[in-house]
Amino acid sequence: MAASHNVDPSLLRGLTQRRFGRRDALRLSGLAGMGAALAACGVQGRGTQAPASAEPDAVAKFWAGKAKNGKVDFANWPLYMDPKRPELAKFTKETGIKVNYQEVIQEMGPWFAKVQPQLTAGQSIGFDLMVITNSFQFSQFRDSGFLAPLDHAKLPNYAKNAGAAYKKEEFDPGNAYSIPWASGMTGIAYDRKKTGRDITSLADLWDPEFKGKVGMFSDVQELGNFGLLALGINPKGSTEDDWKKAADHLKKQKSAGIVRNYYDQSYIDRLGSGDVWLTQAWSGDVFQKNISDNKDFKFVIPKEGGTIWTDNMTIPITAQNPVDAITLMDFFYEVGNASALANYINYVCPVPAAQPQMRTDAGKLTGEDQDAMLAVANSKLVFPTAAEYSKLHYYVSFEATSEQQKFQKTFEPIVLG
């Protein structure tokens, strides 16, 4: 590879030496055209904000004339279903609808950025069903009018089997646009052997004894929530002043060298490799890590409280097969299917009846298989009790995009050091 030959000497000369001539005149006249070109490059948005709850005629309008097509394209996160996809095979057998299941969503921000142009242009994104978290982007999707209003007449199992808490979600009143796929808790995961004591409080994340061994989340919402909770402020209903106080508290933690780093999903591997001893964590991951790597990490909801978030099934407004998609959504609210899914993914199941179902199913198994299933059925991380729920807080709810941006700008400098 003759790299030095690739650089044309005359090109370098031209770049390093200023030459004047006719071309400059051309360039100047080009500038005028450039101005027009610049102005033409705006990024289109949806100026008007859609109402938080869909009007009844919006539902009728969207679903009118829509029929079953026999296939559905499903976008989900990795590790969110048994790799053998037994539930989907069952669904195809029962309904004749083929499912194209793709694990294409890794993070909410990039996913929104990826599909936003097509949705703005009213084009299909290639998916009829997508699972999105109740983060900033959920309201961005909703407020831009990118989500199809759900026809609850097509969701009988949801109506029958969903837990009460999953029918009145703050971020989507009346479940107008979404129904939960699974929920999870944000708490603290720790390695008891390293910390030498049980972790019970958010204050432990600020303990100088663990200098350089504490992991925090890079997601500003997760990070900000813990800053607020550590100061005894409920994230929901917190004000801009509260955010600043929380940011200062988090900055102290950082400048004292206590935080090793701010992690995305990779935190669980850093806990496994011993880089961090205690870290902000999502409930299901700890459960799966302990089973897959034979570890004994603990997960605790700190006494000051943790947060609960929900990943939601939604239909993009440009979906080609919405009827097939909503059929699949309701399928996961049949108790047997919800139980099978929760048994694999170990996140909070929105169907309470799945717990007794799982216990019954476990009764039919023997030995290790039975123990494993009972462990899930009895796990407070999969079926939290009322005591757990009372310690869990919802995310900050933002009135407007400008408020979100303020929140983001308050906490972002901490992560981006």
Add this chain to the structure above:
Amino acid sequence: MSRLKRKIAPYLLVLPGGLWLLIFFAVPMIAMLSLSLQEGDIVAGYRFTGHWQNYTDSLSAYQTQLIRSLIYGAVATILLIAIAFPMAYWIAFYGGRRKGTYLFLTLLPFFVSFVLRTLSWQQILADEGPVLSPIRDLGLVGPAFHILGTPVAVIGGLVYNFLPFMVLPIYVALERIDPRVVEAARDLYANPIITFRKVVFPLALPGVFAGVLMTFVPASSDFVNSEVLGSSETTMIGQVIAAQFLDNSDYPTASALSFVLMVVLLIGVFTYARILGTEDVMKVAAR
């Protein structure tokens, strides 16, 4: 007719490359320049308002990361020259019949994905990985000592990943040196050190310059090494730009930062070219 053809021919030759540049370089550049001067948010949309404050705001918010990136890039480039020059020198002058094999070995790591190679360093350098565990058990370092998350890990990753880009151009420059020139220096009683300093090194400068171009620029704007091997104390400007684009959909800030980075890098490279008098050495290389 044939005269006309002869006149058109050069333009036809440059057409594919020209179109390529126009479509995949010029158009995105103009779009990005426009974005950097827009205002709004992702839901309401961004509109062109000539909002130049995007530049001053983003620069004052992220100058630390920008300066840090340039320092990391410069340190990595200097280390790269120090490591790659002897390597290339040895292959060019002492490689013998196996030159091809040695060059292939230099390139071999490139057959493994960039991200995978960096991730494997994360495993190797982990606090309880194969390197640090024994050293700590021997009591050579304290219990809190770590490499991951420090500038050492990030710059080390940059050097490791960009090494072939420095070795190959220097090798090519050295390989082209006429052995008779070196012999002539010896005949004129120059000792090996003076021969190297006055003859070999100046002739290899074009290779070094090409190597610097191919390593300093991507190293300064890299966002993988710091993401994988660093911490929030080592955040580089590339990570900030990626986060603004992908996580926040804040296109104006990201575009403004990209332009600032580009301009700073161009200034840096051309200053360097001026100081070295690259024009002359390029002429020598082209001979």
